[in-house]
Amino acid sequence: xxWDFRNAEELLRLCADNDMPISEVMINREMQLGExxxxxxxxxxxxxxxxxxxxxxxxxxxxxxxxxGFLGGEAFKLSKLDDDKTACGTALHNAxxxxxxxxxxxxxxxxxxxxxxxxxxxxxxxVLLSIYEYRNIDIETLRHGLINASAIGYLMTRxxxxxxxxxxxxxxxxxxxAMAASALxxxxxxxxxxCCDAASIAISNLLGLVCDPVRxxxxxxxxxxxxxxxxxxxxxxxxxxxDVGVHVPLDEMIQIMLDVGRSLPESLxxxxxxxxxxxxxxxxxxxxxxxx
Amino acid sequence: xxxxxxxxxxxxxxxxxxxxxxxxxxxxxxAWMARQIFSGIPVKATFTLYGSFAxxxxxxxxxxxxxxxxxxxxxxxxxxxDAYEQAKENGLEVSFIIDxxxxxxxxxxxxxxxxxxxxxxxxxxGESIGGGRVRxxxxxxxxxxxxxEYSTLIVGHQDVTGTVAFITSRLAAYxxxxxxxxxxxxxxxxxxxxxxxxxxxxxxxxxxEILEYETVTSVDLIEGM
Numbered sequence: 459x460x461w462d463f464r465n466a467e468e469l470l471r472l473c474a475d476n477d478m479p480i481s482e483v484m485i486n487r488e489m490q491l492g493e494x495x496x497x498x499x500x501x502x503x504x505x506x507x508x509x510x511x512x513x514x515x516x517x518x519x520x521x522x523x524x525x526x527g528f529l530g531g532e533a534f535k536l537s538k539l540d541d542d543k544t545a546c547g548t549a550l551h552n553a554x555x556x557x558x559x560x561x562x563x564x565x566x567x568x569x570x571x572x573x574x575x576x577x578x579x580x581x582x583x584x585v586l587l588s589i590y591e592y593r594n595i596d597i598e599t600l601r602h603g604l605i606n607a608s609a610i611g612y613l614m615t616r617x618x619x620x621x622x623x624x625x626x627x628x629x630x631x632x633x634x635x636a637m638a639a640s641a642l643x644x645x646x647x648x649x650x651x652x653c654c655d656a657a658s659i660a661i662s663n664l665l666g667l668v669c670d671p672v673r674x675x676x677x678x679x680x681x682x683x684x685x686x687x688x689x690x691x692x693x694x695x696x697x698x699x700x701d702v703g704v705h706v707p708l709d710e711m712i713q714i715m716l717d718v719g720r721s722l723p724e725s726l727x728x729x730x731x732x733x734x735x736x737x738x739x740x741x742x743x744x745x746x747x748x749x750x
Numbered sequence: 751x752x753x754x755x756x757x758x759x760x761x762x763x764x765x766x767x768x769x770x771x772x773x774x775x776x777x778x779x780x781a782w783m784a785r786q787i788f789s790g791i792p793v794k795a796t797f798t799l800y801g802s803f804a805x806x807x808x809x810x811x812x813x814x815x816x817x818x819x820x821x822x823x824x825x826x827x828x829x830x831x832d833a834y835e836q837a838k839e840n841g842l843e844v845s846f847i848i849d850x851x852x853x854x855x856x857x858x859x860x861x862x863x864x865x866x867x868x869x870x871x872x873x874x875x876g877e878s879i880g881g882g883r884v885r886x887x888x889x890x891x892x893x894x895x896x897x898x899e900y901s902t903l904i905v906g907h908q909d910v911t912g913t914v915a916f917i918t919s920r921l922a923a924y925x926x927x928x929x930x931x932x933x934x935x936x937x938x939x940x941x942x943x944x945x946x947x948x949x950x951x952x953x954x955x956x957x958x959e960i961l962e963y964e965t966v967t968s969v970d971l972i973e974g975m
Contacts, residue, residue: 506762525769572882579768
């Protein structure tokens with residue numbers, strides 16, 4: 459039995475043939491290609507979840523100023539927002555708090571898990587941890603959520619790109635949102651098709667998102683982009699679970715994302731020359747390209 | 751990523767000190783590997799940063815990552831954040847040279863020069879190639895190319911007939927399977943490095959045995975990352 463797959467179509471066939479969720483196919487693939495055992499994979503997944511949990515909570519209880527000085531305390535502030543002022547429900551609100559927190563942890567040289575990149579590291583854990591807590595989901599389902607996310611991230615890496623320098627922020631936060639959307643769909647009992655639909659919807663609505671880090675730092679607008687990516691994942695999963703809004707198969711959408719990314723001008727691909735990076739408010743403060 | 755497939759932990763990972771996989775995590779790994787290759791204990795380290803390393807080195811904590819790696823911290827070690835203080839406590843003198851003029855093959859390139867109390871020095875050139883992965887491209891004047899993702903044995907020797915045969919025979923005696931092996935040299939009969947990568951654990955005794963061979967000058971081992 460060959461558990462490897464090259465695209466979403468092959469992944470969905472493996473799921474159907476073996477009556478398995480995406481996460482289970484991914485575990486079998488890892489055991490086969492990595493010549494490893496399930497227990498070893500689960501142990502490593504738990505290690506990642508622990509780091510994610512600490513990264514998500516540390517910045518709330520112990521805010522840190524970032525290396526570039528733009529960030530510090532945002533997650534703490536959002537966590538203190540009055541209940542009567544929140545526009546989101548509890549799950550989404552907490553997802554936004556976690557996303558900001560992990561971005562702050564990352565920017566202040568705390569320990570994070572790249573997922574798929576360091577700059578987009580907040581999206582997947584924010585979505586997974588918030589739904590895990592809100593719905594009181596069991597740990598096994600949480601693990602499978604993270605493994606499901608890795609399957610989508612693998613497809614994005616293999617068939618497109620997860621590098622902002624190559625395809626803009628849509629490849630980083632966009633990919634992370636697709637991973638989180640698919641994971642969320644599986645955790646809530648969605649079918650493998652609905653997971654791929656969720657990923658496709660997430661990407662389609664983040665197409666063209668540019669990578670424009672102010673002063674080249676992983677701070678502004680990266681932090682709020684992580685929160686926005688988490689919200690996009692919630693939206694996409696919700697739509698997909700209701701079988702709403704899917705028009706493009708995931709494989710086609712991944713290719714489209716890459717094509718759009720390659721057509722972005724260089725100034726909007728992590729060069730800190732366009733977009734938010736060129737905002738007059740940041741340019742005035744210093745005429746130099748970088749703080750350092 | 752190992753074994754030429756993109757696995758779960760190539761996507762969910764690395765676990766690292768932020769903020770950048772290339773500029774922080776990769777930098778720490780290069781310095782960590784340089785420290786493993788350097789036989790002595792470095793008391794002085796000079797880092798020359800090229801390309802985009804030169805642009806971002808403070809905002810992405812590249813400096814602290816390099817110092818941390820030189821102190822033996824892996825890229826997920828939180829002590830990297832306080833690397834300057836750690837260096838002081840550990841008696842490591844560090845300095846940085848920013849070189850934006852020299853042309854390099856990869857935008858994220860750093861030269862690490864280490865010195866021990868006896869004045870013995872070693873230069874390692876590393877490249878951070880994305881996602882926290884790295885390549886070592888130079889040991890002193892000799893161009894090399896390896897990643898450190900496997901157990902890696904680096905044997906410095908004279909390019910004399912029989913040396914490589916001796917090394918491989920000792921590996922065979924310990925039943926160590928060679929995944930990759932290459933000899934890098936300056937020219938025929940000159941100084942050379944043979945780099946061997948293996949999935950297997952390489953024991954210290956083997957290091958000692960190889961070091962006793964007359965044309966061998968150094969043996970260093972990097973355990974898989």
